[in-house]
């Protein structure tokens with residue numbers, strides 16, 4: 001497992017480098033084909049090609065209904081947030097029981113676990129329902145092209161197991177995720193000389209500042225709604241009244257019903273200064289993964305298997321989104337955070353706990369066998 005993980009980390013695959021991501025896809029296709037999977041690529045213009053691998057049910061299970069039922073979907077992505085060349089500064093290494101490297105935790109360890117769980121089931125000739133693996137290539141940049149492929153594939157499946165990193169040092173599974181969105185607010189005012197023609201100017205910066213004070217009131221922690229103006233820009237020089245200013249605002253919601261509510265609040269914003277205009281773009285782009293009955297049932301199955309293995313297993317909610325948000329919103333039971341235990345996703349200390357890789361892979365194999 002570690003040598004496969006090392007190999008995959010060393011094929012760098014940043015979301016915005018199609019050639020690099022496609023190299024990773026080509027390698028994965030070989031691995032899945034060797035395991036007996038039927039590989040399909042979904043070619044893309046800008047993003048890397050998404051990859052699907054389909055596996056028939058376990059050999060000795062052909063007679064059972066499960067082996068011919070709807071597949072279980074193993075879901076993930078093989079793009080990373082790390083630019084090409086990061087590997088030189090952050091090489092794959094194992095230290096103090098942890099494996100380090102760009103994308104190791106999010107989520108090349110999760111892909112390694114998928115591959116070894118399938119290998120283990122094949123080696124043991126275990127009966128299980130068919131398995132579909134779907135890995136997309138633009139998850140880290142919003143799954144713009146991955147989303148339709150993920151949704152179409154998930155609709156054919158019984159349940160979705162997402163191999164994204166687990167939560168926290170104890171490796172909790174994720175049974176709910178917030179919905180995610182972003183809105184850009186752009187203000188147009190009127191430029192003028194701040195000394196000569198002050199009265200003629202209409203400051204887009206001042207207008208934007210006032211709008212932002214309204215927008216942050218949309219945060220409602222008790223309902224799990226947060227609004228964060230994360231980027232702000234505007235103006236040209238200190239002696240010019242700013243004609244333009246804009247901000248990028250991150251939105252998070254815990255309940256699907258809050259999406260339109262929140263978007264309506266934004267749409268209702270009016271300029272304080274009638275000589276300024278405001279223009280909004282964007283919205284909620286990932287619905288929340290709510291803690292549905294189907295997800296709770298999946299978690300129960302996982303916990304029973306873990307208990308039998310002598311492994312404590314708990315569930316958590318997270319504010320971060322994944323492709324699991326899309327499948328869950330379609331009503332398909334989705335269990336997330338089944339990937340590695342570790343820390344530092346998108347950060348320089350990104351690493352996974354080596355010892356946990358093996359037990360978590362066994363848990364995944366057990367889940368596939370039981371579903």
Ligand SMILES: [Zn+2]
Nearest residue numbers: 106107139164
């Ligand atoms: Zn991820």
